[in-house]
Amino acid sequence: MPTNQSLRAFFDELASDAPAPGGGGAAAAAGAMGAALVSMVCNLTVGKEKFAAVEDQVGEILNKSEKLRIKLNNMMQEDVEAFNAVMAAYRLPKATPDEKAIRSAAIQNAAKIAALAPLTTAQACAEVIELTQPAAEMGNPNVLSDAGVAALCAQAGLKGAALNVLINLGMIKDESFVTKYQADLDQILAKYDALANEVYQSVKGKL
Amino acid sequence: MPTNQSLRAFFDELASDAPAPGGGGAAAAAGAMGAALVSMVCNLTVGKEKFAAVEDQVGEILNKSEKLRIKLNNMMQEDVEAFNAVMAAYRLPKATPDEKAIRSAAIQNAAKIAALAPLTTAQACAEVIELTQPAAEMGNPNVLSDAGVAALCAQAGLKGAALNVLINLGMIKDESFVTKYQADLDQILAKYDALANEVYQSVKGKL
Numbered sequence: 092m093p094t095n096q097s098l099r100a101f102f103d104e105l106a107s108d109a110p111a112p113g114g115g116g117a118a119a120a121a122g123a124m125g126a127a128l129v130s131m132v133c134n135l136t137v138g139k140e141k142f143a144a145v146e147d148q149v150g151e152i153l154n155k156s157e158k159l160r161i162k163l164n165n166m167m168q169e170d171v172e173a174f175n176a177v178m179a180a181y182r183l184p185k186a187t188p189d190e191k192a193i194r195s196a197a198i199q200n201a202a203k204i205a206a207l208a209p210l211t212t213a214q215a216c217a218e219v220i221e222l223t224q225p226a227a228e229m230g231n232p233n234v235l236s237d238a239g240v241a242a243l244c245a246q247a248g249l250k251g252a253a254l255n256v257l258i259n260l261g262m263i264k265d266e267s268f269v270t271k272y273q274a275d276l277d278q279i280l281a282k283y284d285a286l287a288n289e290v291y292q293s294v295k296g297k298l
Numbered sequence: 299m300p301t302n303q304s305l306r307a308f309f310d311e312l313a314s315d316a317p318a319p320g321g322g323g324a325a326a327a328a329g330a331m332g333a334a335l336v337s338m339v340c341n342l343t344v345g346k347e348k349f350a351a352v353e354d355q356v357g358e359i360l361n362k363s364e365k366l367r368i369k370l371n372n373m374m375q376e377d378v379e380a381f382n383a384v385m386a387a388y389r390l391p392k393a394t395p396d397e398k399a400i401r402s403a404a405i406q407n408a409a410k411i412a413a414l415a416p417l418t419t420a421q422a423c424a425e426v427i428e429l430t431q432p433a434a435e436m437g438n439p440n441v442l443s444d445a446g447v448a449a450l451c452a453q454a455g456l457k458g459a460a461l462n463v464l465i466n467l468g469m470i471k472d473e474s475f476v477t478k479y480q481a482d483l484d485q486i487l488a489k490y491d492a493l494a495n496e497v498y499q500s501v502k503g504k505l
Contacts, residue, residue, distance in 0.1 A: 097304025099371055102330050106337035106367065110440075113338060114447030117331050121451055123309050124324050130313035131320060160313065164306055233317075236465045240321030240458035244328055247454035250498060251447035257505040258443045291457060298464040 115170035115209050115255040119163050122216040122248030126160035128241035129153075129222045132230040145229040152222050152229075159219050163248070166212045170255075173205040177262075199264060206259035209252040210272060216249035217283040223290045239294030246287035253280050322377035322416050322462040326370050329423040329455030333367035335448035336360075336429050339437040352436040359429050359436075366426050370455070373419045377462075380412040384469075406471060413466035416459040417479060423455035424490040430497045446501030453494035460487050 101120075105112055133153035136142045142149065180197040184190045220242055227238035256276050260269050308327075312319055340360035343349045349356065387408040390401040427449055434445035463483050467476050 098308050098327060098330075098374070101305050102334040102367060102371065105331065105334035106341065106364070108338070108341035110342065113441065114335060114444040117335055117444075117447050117451060120305060120331065121328060121454060123305075124312065124327065127309040127312040128321060128324055131315070134313065134315035135317065157313070160309060164309065167305070234320065236461040237321040237324075239461045240324050240454075243454040243458045244324060247328060247447075247450040251450045254443040254446045254498075254502060254505060257502065261505060291461075295461060295464065298461060298468060 111171045111174040112167065113174075114251055115174065115212070116167045118209065118216070118248045118251030118255060119166040119170060119212045120248075121244045121251060122212060122219055123160050123163035123167070125216065125219045125223070125241045125243075125245030125248060126156045126163055128237050128244065129156035129219060129226050130160060132226045132234045132238045132241070135234050136229070136231040139231070142229075142231060148225065149229055152226055156219065156222050156226075159215050159222075162215050163212065163219075166208065166215065169208050170212070173201070173208040177201040177205050198262070202259055202262040203265070203268060206256055206263065206272060209255035209259070210276060213249050213252035213256065213276065213279055216245045216252060217279050219245035220249065220283045220287045220290070224286065227290055227294055235294055236298060239291055242287045242290040242294070246284060246291075249280065249283055249287070318378045318381040319374065320381075321458055322381065322419070323374045325416065325423070325455045325458030325462060326373040326377060326419045327455075328451045328458060329419060329426055330367050330370035330374070332423065332426045332430070332448045332450075332452030332455060333363045333370055335444050335451065336363035336426060336433050337367060339433045339441045339445045339448070342441050343436070343438040346438070349436075349438060355432065356436055359433055363426065363429050363433075366422050366429075369422050370419065370426075373415065373422065376415050377419070380408070380415040384408040384412050405469070409466055409469040410472070410475060413463055413470065413479060416462035416466070417483060420456050420459035420463060420483065420486055423452045423459060424486050426452035427456065427490045427494045427497070431493065434497055434501050442501055442504060446498055449494045449497040449501070453491060453498075456487065456490055456494070 130153055133149050136149045137146055180201040183194040183197055185194050223238055223242040230238055253276055263269050337360055340356050343356045387404040390404055391397045392401050430445050430449040437445055460483055470476050
């Protein structure tokens with residue numbers, strides 16, 4: 092099974108002593124897996140006479156889940172790049188006061204980008220969670236459990252990305268930046284963690 | 299990035315209208331991702347003078363996480379095979395009473411195997427969650443957030459696999475089989491879902 096082989100290569104890379112890809116990339120991958128499962132539910136619903144009444148709505152969910160899947164797939168790469176930029180800033184020379192100031196500013200800039208990358212991942216995972224509820228309600232009931240697994244994967248992505256936002260915010264000295272994005276994160280996290288739990292419990296109750 | 303490309307192929311397959319791989323495979327993949335992140339934390343801890351005091355214990359965690367990673371990777375394939383066996387049983391002829399009896403027995407057999415496959419996945423994910431706690435406590439604090447993401451991925455794998463156990467138990471007429479494995483599942487689910495939440499909250503509190 093070639094797909095299994097290629098996934099194994101990703102897991103090997105994740106497991107290695109290279110610090111990237113790490114949790115940030117894994118969070119984006121979990122979110123992408125959730126989006127893919129929403130798409131699967133939709134693809135097994137649209138075009139079937141039995142579900143003609145919800146055809147348009149499910150088609151719209153599919154359209155959104157496919158866009159989120161591409162976005163989260165790209166976030167895996169962006170997370171690695173943001174991490175590498177932070178590491179590169181730390182490696183800048185720091186022999187003179189001027190060099191120190193330049194290096195410090197570069198670290199702060201890179202840390203901001205590294206905090207915003209997982210925040211984008213968290214937001215995209217929240218949007219996936221939002222899609223799992225109508226997918227579970229309107230989708231083909233034969234794949235109801237897949238809609239539940241979609242919510243769980245996107246939830247792991249949301250909370251995993253949140254941990255990565257927090258670790259990066261911890262490096263940032265600009266207090267107004269930290270306060271603003273911490274508040275954004277708290278809001279997304281509270282709302283969509285609860286919604287994912289709701290979708291999971293509802294699906295579980297119907298099996 | 300070749301790994302990203304190959305992951306994209308897995309997500310494409312998941313998103314398609316092929317019913318397998320589906321949520322069962324995604325749950326095993328989430329668990330494998332959790333195991334890989336535990337290994338990453340250990341690999342960035344062992345061999346460093348600073349962590350010499352916990353070298354042996356972390357080495358043991360790594361040994362276990364790598365075994366679980368291989369097991370969960372294999373479960374992705376076994377889940378597809380178990381699903382295909384159920385579908386094949388449903389396609390058996392049912393023209394005569396004899397054929398009907400043979401087909402019905404074959405479906406029951408295949409459903410039992412299909413229920414036990416995600417139960418194995420759930421158990422392996424529970425073992426990964428168990429490793430995330432000492433990994434977060436003893437591992438290199440620079441990768442503390444990765445131990446947290448490991449717990450979240452394994453939690454999604456545990457609960458996602460549970461949904462797949464439940465959907466398959468629903469097909470099984472042997473009541474003692476259903477009662478036994480439902481009880482096993484409930485026990486694992488209650489204990490390790492709570493432990494994963496604990497690890498996540500503890501990691502989040504330290505960031």
